[in-house]
Amino acid sequence: MARGDxxxxxxxxxxxxxxxxxxxxxxxxGNPALTSRAAILAVVVCAIALSLAYPVREYIAxxxxxxxxxxxxxxxxxxxxxxxxxxxxxxxxxxIEREATRRLHYCRPAVKCYIVLDGGGDGGRQAQKxxxxxxxxxxxxxxxxxxxxxxxx
Numbered sequence: 001m002a003r004g005d006x007x008x009x010x011x012x013x014x015x016x017x018x019x020x021x022x023x024x025x026x027x028x029x030g031n032p033a034l035t036s037r038a039a040i041l042a043v044v045v046c047a048i049a050l051s052l053a054y055p056v057r058e059y060i061a062x063x064x065x066x067x068x069x070x071x072x073x074x075x076x077x078x079x080x081x082x083x084x085x086x087x088x089x090x091x092x093x094x095x096i097e098r099e100a101t102r103r104l105h106y107c108r109p110a111v112k113c114y115i116v117l118d119g120g121g122d123g124g125r126q127a128q129k130x131x132x133x134x135x136x137x138x139x140x141x142x143x144x145x146x147x148x149x150x151x152x153x
């Protein structure tokens with residue numbers, strides 16, 4: 001018989017060449033606790049993570065800032081377009097004449113203009129229905145105070 005067969009026949013023998021789990025000494029199972037290689041690997045991974053954390057945070061912050069600036073740029077472009085249209089309107093002579101007639105009550109020399117006043121002839125100082133009384137314009141108040149100061153007492 002071969003030498004290995006003799007051992008099987010005799011029963012399990014614990015020799016110095018075999019480990020506790022039946023493996024030879026060279027194949028011994030290591031301690032599951034933290035080894036020096038694992039500790040060094042953990043330190044290296046932590047160092048890499050810490051060195052990348054700040055640049056990634058800055059990258060994200062810059063992307064948000066870029067998005068905000070693009071939004072502000074779009075708003076500014078819209079305002080420029082509106083102002084360009086307004087400039088074009090103000091360059092039109094007929095538009096200026098219409099606005100002068102509407103806002104300032106200017107009339108061309110050959111045209112008769114009328115101003116229609118609402119109310120009973122008291123100049124619009126009548127109280128609105130269910131509302132507070134209107135204050136007269138500042139210049140009317142000033143003129144009344146000048147007239148009152150001029151009257152004899």
